[in-house]
Amino acid sequence: MTGNRPVKTALIAGNWKMNLTAEEGIALVQDLAGRLGSPSGNEVLLLPPFPILAAIGAAIGDAAIELGGQNLHWEASGPYTGEVSGPMLRAAGCRYVLVGHSERRSHFGETDRTVNRKVRAALECGLRVILAVGENEEERAAGRTRSTVRSHLLKGLEGVAAGEAARIEIAYEPIWAIGTGTTATVEQAGEVHGWLRDDLRRLFPPPADDPIRILYGGSVTPENVDTLMARPEIDGVLVGGASLQAESFARIARFQRETTIALPGKSC
Numbered sequence: 397m398t399g400n401r402p403v404k405t406a407l408i409a410g411n412w413k414m415n416l417t418a419e420e421g422i423a424l425v426q427d428l429a430g431r432l433g434s435p436s437g438n439e440v441l442l443l444p445p446f447p448i449l450a451a452i453g454a455a456i457g458d459a460a461i462e463l464g465g466q467n468l469h470w471e472a473s474g475p476y477t478g479e480v481s482g483p484m485l486r487a488a489g490c491r492y493v494l495v496g497h498s499e500r501r502s503h504f505g506e507t508d509r510t511v512n513r514k515v516r517a518a519l520e521c522g523l524r525v526i527l528a529v530g531e532n533e534e535e536r537a538a539g540r541t542r543s544t545v546r547s548h549l550l551k552g553l554e555g556v557a558a559g560e561a562a563r564i565e566i567a568y569e570p571i572w573a574i575g576t577g578t579t580a581t582v583e584q585a586g587e588v589h590g591w592l593r594d595d596l597r598r599l600f601p602p603p604a605d606d607p608i609r610i611l612y613g614g615s616v617t618p619e620n621v622d623t624l625m626a627r628p629e630i631d632g633v634l635v636g637g638a639s640l641q642a643e644s645f646a647r648i649a650r651f652q653r654e655t656t657i658a659l660p661g662k663s664c
């Protein structure tokens with residue numbers, strides 16, 4: 397990849413995972429909205445647990461914060477005890493849904509096939525999808541990072557039309573960096589983002605691939621966000637632990653960068 401490309405509006409997403417009651421979440425949103433203040437030019441998104449989505453949506457009110465789900469079922473309704481569908485997320489005020497997080501894959505048996513069904517169901521009901529991909533420690537050590545993330549990407553997006561690409565985001569989350577305090581170096585993250593962009597271009601030839609933002613996730617903090625976001629291949633961040641406190645998430649969300657960044661001549 398060479399040349400310049402305009403930098404996309406950064407997406408700063410907070411994945412609360414299985415944390416916070418409604419009361420705690422509302423207090424966090426009120427604090428966060430106050431700290432975010434005037435628009436920073438970045439898009440801010442919260443992914444709370446299902447039972448508090450509506451309460452968090454109400455607390456967000458007119459603040460410039462988007463709402464999303466952490467998961468969905470691929471059917472719109474039916475006998476699927478314990479599950480939540482895309483239309484239900486829409487009705488609760490969600491614009492986004494996260495699909496294929498490594499915790500869903502490793503703890504709940506999600507496969508590339510179920511991830512793909514979820515991606516297509518989410519797009520079908522009008523949600524924007526954040527598809528999570530990422531290698532584990534063994535895959536990285538064995539030199540299989542590129543093949544792993546490519547497989548997650550291509551299988552996850554199977555059957556998705558180029559016309560739907562504008563409603564897709566990719567989150568690169570190396571499993572070894574999630575909740576460990578070990579962030580990928582900017583070189584490691586930038587390299588994988590470059591590979592993902594190349595694969596996306598093949599899948600959705602330009603300009604269709606262009607709106608797709610590639611986020612980095614894995615131990616993002618107020619201390620490392622500026623360095624990460626200085627990489628031109630990184631279009632946003634998906635934050636776990638540091639999104640559970642208004643102060644740290646607001647600092648992450650308010651990072652700023654240049655409007656145009658020269659891409660390096662060789663990125664991967």
Ligand code: 13P
Binds near residue numbers: 497569575615636637
């Ligand atoms: P941490 O930021 O806690 O490492 O979590 C990352 C993550 O899994 C976001 O989806």
